[in-house]
Amino acid sequence: MNTYGFHTVHGRGPAVATGVKLANPKLSVWEVQGDGDALAIGGNHFIHALRRNIDINILLFNNEIYGLTKGQYSPTSQMGKVTKSTPFGAVERPFHAAELVMGAQGTYYARTIDTNPKLMTEIFVKAAKHVGTSMVEILQNCVIFNDKTHGAITARENRDDFQLHIEHGKPMLFGKDKNKGIKLNGLKLEVVTVGENGITEKDILVHDAHTEDPTLHLMLARLTPPKFPMILGVIREVKAKAYYQMMEEEFEMSKTRAKYHTMDELLHGGETWEVK
Ligand SMILES: Cc1ncc(C[n+]2csc(CCOP(=O)(O)OP(=O)(O)O)c2C)c(N)n1
Ligand SMILES: [Mg+2]
Structure with a gap:
């Protein structure tokens, strides 16, 4: 990719991406996170990047495990999951990333899967066009530490029954x-x-992706096999002003109310003395 990029502190990507976007709103900013990164250590930063509707694109690679550190359970690991840090099975209820997006008033949530690059590309393009924080969850396999964690959805024999690709305006068939x-x-x-x-x-x-009420979007995002298909595609895409737009508006408004408009005016605005 012909792009600028840098690594930041684990979990704090949204804070850095926020700064980059606000310093230069013309940039297209993409932030890549893991499930542990976004939902455990960086949970706080993640929800506020959504709530503030910063115009950034978050790609959340959800392999339901801490992969890099060699296989500890994460906030998306399934209950009962045996890992290096839960030898007798995890006793926590996992997050659906979508619950946090809706709870934080996120304006864009889509879900895709690593085995379908075509769907992924479509969703990334839509995310790029969305004004506000776009959150794309990518269901990702970890061959080494959590192999086939999304196997039920990707297996050839189940795929048609366990995947529903939704599109705005189309029936959910x-x-x-x-x-x-x-x-x-x-x-x-x-x-x-x-x-x-x-x-x-x-x-x-x-499917109505554009309705502001997140109730149905959340209900769809929470469906899981085998009782339901996994919903993939753009689940939520609603219009709302982005943070940088409101910031620019406020900046313009503050100029009309300002007592001083230049540095000179400010320096000579009060009592001044001449030092001889
Ligand atoms: C501030 C800080 N704390 C802890 C770590 C150790 N660490 C590195 S990666 C990681 C978890 C990675 O899990 P996830 O975000 O799900 O990404 P994955 O490796 O699965 O893609 C942790 C705890 C770190 N690098 N920096
Ligand atoms: Mg992970």
Whole structure:
């Protein structure tokens, strides 16, 4: 890649990316994080980069483990997971990264998977175009320390049933014959089959990524196999002013209210003395 970049302190990438973007809003800023990095040591920085809607793109590579340090459990490791630091199984409930995005009023959340570079490219392009913090979660395998952690979703025999690629404005259909779909039943989502029990395509939810209310986005992001397919694609993409835009507006406004406009005016604005 023909780009500038640098490594920062583990977990503090969002703080550095925030500074880079605000110092020069014309830059396209991309920040690469791991699940331990973004959701454990850097959880605080992560949520505020989302809440502030800094116009940066966060790529969260979620392999559900601390890979670099050789296999300790992370906040996304599944409950019961045996790792170097949980020899009898993890007793914590894992985060869905999306829960933090919605909880922090994030404006863009998409999920993709390492085995599908085409979908990944589409999502990255959309993230780049989004004004505000874009958070792309990439479900990633760690061959050495957490092999096949997303195996249920990627296995050839399950792929069609356990992956649903959603698109704004399109019905949420999936399966080999594209006849299974997601239906809203009261306050719950369920999987139904078109053509069975009087279900028609009209019963299937149509994806609205642009609605401000995050309720349904969160419900979709929380679905997991085997009961549901994993939802991939752009789940949430809503318009809101980015931090640097509001900062620039405030800066302009402050100039109209300012008592002094130049350094000279400031220096001569008060009582002055001449030293002889
Ligand atoms: C300030 C600081 N604390 C701890 C570490 C040690 N450390 C390096 S990588 C890592 C965890 C990496 O896990 P994750 O973010 O999930 O990335 P992965 O290696 O799995 O891609 C830790 C704890 C560090 N480098 N710096
Ligand atoms: Mg990791």
